[in-house]
Amino acid sequence: MRVGIVCPYSFTYPGGVQNHVLGLAGWLKKDGHEVSILAPGQASPALLAETGLRPEEFTSAGHAVPINFNGSVARINFGPGPAAKVKRWLDSGRFDVVHLHEPIGPNIGLMALYLTDRPVITTFHTAMPTLRAIKMVNSILPSVVSRIDASIAVSEAAAKVAHEHSGVNPVIIGNGIHVDDYPLEPVQGRWRGGDAPRLTFLGRYDEPRKGFEVLTPALPLVRAQFPDLDVVVIGSGSARSEQGVRFLGGLDDEARNYWLSHTDVYIAPQTGRESFGIVLLEAMACGAPVVASDLPAFVDVLSDDEGIIGHVFRNGNSASASRAIVRSLSEPRDLRLERGRAQAARFDWSQIGPQIVQMYRTARLNSARMRLSSRWRIPRFRGRAAGTLSLSRP
Ligand SMILES: Nc1nc2c(ncn2[C@@H]2O[C@H](COP(=O)(O)OP(=O)(O)O[C@H]3O[C@H](CO)[C@@H](O)[C@H](O)[C@@H]3O)[C@@H](O)[C@H]2O)c(=O)[nH]1
Numbered sequence: 001m002r003v004g005i006v007c008p009y010s011f012t013y014p015g016g017v018q019n020h021v022l023g024l025a026g027w028l029k030k031d032g033h034e035v036s037i038l039a040p041g042q043a044s045p046a047l048l049a050e051t052g053l054r055p056e057e058f059t060s061a062g063h064a065v066p067i068n069f070n071g072s073v074a075r076i077n078f079g080p081g082p083a084a085k086v087k088r089w090l091d092s093g094r095f096d097v098v099h100l101h102e103p104i105g106p107n108i109g110l111m112a113l114y115l116t117d118r119p120v121i122t123t124f125h126t127a128m129p130t131l132r133a134i135k136m137v138n139s140i141l142p143s144v145v146s147r148i149d150a151s152i153a154v155s156e157a158a159a160k161v162a163h164e165h166s167g168v169n170p171v172i173i174g175n176g177i178h179v180d181d182y183p184l185e186p187v188q189g190r191w192r193g194g195d196a197p198r199l200t201f202l203g204r205y206d207e208p209r210k211g212f213e214v215l216t217p218a219l220p221l222v223r224a225q226f227p228d229l230d231v232v233v234i235g236s237g238s239a240r241s242e243q244g245v246r247f248l249g250g251l252d253d254e255a256r257n258y259w260l261s262h263t264d265v266y267i268a269p270q271t272g273r274e275s276f277g278i279v280l281l282e283a284m285a286c287g288a289p290v291v292a293s294d295l296p297a298f299v300d301v302l303s304d305d306e307g308i309i310g311h312v313f314r315n316g317n318s319a320s321a322s323r324a325i326v327r328s329l330s331e332p333r334d335l336r337l338e339r340g341r342a343q344a345a346r347f348d349w350s351q352i353g354p355q356i357v358q359m360y361r362t363a364r365l366n367s368a369r370m371r372l373s374s375r376w377r378i379p380r381f382r383g384r385a386a387g388t389l390s391l392s393r394p
Pocket residue numbers: 014015016017019020125126127154175202203204234235236249250251252253254256273274275276277278279282
């Protein structure tokens with residue numbers, strides 16, 4: 001299949017949706033499909049090569065502008081310039097299916113949805129309170145929303161938001177990772193961090209929703225039990241110093257994985273608006289014991305047949321976080337190593353990729369049905385279970 005993938009967020013900056021799109025494109029190529037990514041910003045040739053993609057398989061939709069969205073900074077673009085680029089990319093791509101990520105609000109995904117006549121599949125990544133503005137725009141433009149032939153959400157939380165905003169009933173398919181890219185070091189000695197226990201935080205610590213401010217008050221309580229605790233923070237943010245905390249800044253993936261595989265607690269204190277929690281999978285793939293806030297999406301990612309892998313604490317509650325960290329540090333280090341790795345492997349691209357390709361087939365089938373029905377005026381049917389719209393096309 002010729003697959004065109006649209007990511008509304010700039011590739012100049014790392015992010016969960018960008019990583020998901022890259023991983024998917026790389027897997028699709030290995031599976032024998034042709035891919036083309038359209039996104040604002042620039043993708044570094046090295047990053048593309050790592051994923052198995054050639055530079056010409058990425059098209060830039062132009063510069064992005066930062067806007068505050070969903071407790072974070074989204075770098076997106078919109079307007080006549082990007083629209084012309086979207087149109088050119090669609091015309092030259094002659095895609096069998098167009099896969100739009102997050103086509104809500106003013107972004108190139110929404111423009112592609114409007115401009116394409118190809119079968120369309122959407123993936124929703126956002127967990128947030130319903131925005132009346134988006135709901136209203138979608139109700140004014142039902143014919144645009146009704147162009148969606150099949151849809152995916154990365155979690156129940158994202159599916160609920162997509163339904164409330166756009167009326168779609170997405171099939172849930174989580175984020176994918178390449179498990180083999182993450183090293184699983186055997187446990188040697190008492191601590192994976194070396195001479196002292198290590199706690200690691202990963203993410204944009206300036207963004208309140210990443211929960212760094214929940215972690216800092218928890219640290220003295222943990223240090224009362226583990227005075228030599230080594231605290232490492234990976235991620236971009238403003239220059240900052242905190243007693244007993246090492247800020248390493250943004251690291252490349254190899255360095256990030258080194259720290260994750262030499263950590264005794266991976267802490268995920270995010271306070272909300274997390275649609276999935278790909279960082280939990282990454283930590284588990286590296287064998288890191290996880291302590292996370294009890295967000296629904298996080299609980300889902302951490303749950304296997306036996307229960308929760310690791311510990312969860314009350315969202316936003318530093319005292320509860322410190323108790324969970326102490327409990328985790330008091331357990332044998334290798335307790336959940338294999339279980340966490342097995343859980344991460346359930347989200348390997350070898351498992352997630354085929355489910356997405358199946359959705360591409362559904363989208364193509366639904367699109368063909370729609371064309372037939374509008375030609376012959378056959379009553380329209382849009383199956384809910386197949387991840388399609390609950391509404392028929394107007
Ligand atoms: N190498 C490296 N990677 C980083 C760094 N900071 C973040 N990342 C990577 O960036 C990705 C996204 O991390 P988050 O910060 O947790 O997610 P997000 O951009 O807010 O992503 C949103 O979408 C994801 C995909 O659906 C969701 O999984 C996530 O919960 C969230 O809703 C992860 O792969 C993480 O390892 C860094 O400094 N260095």
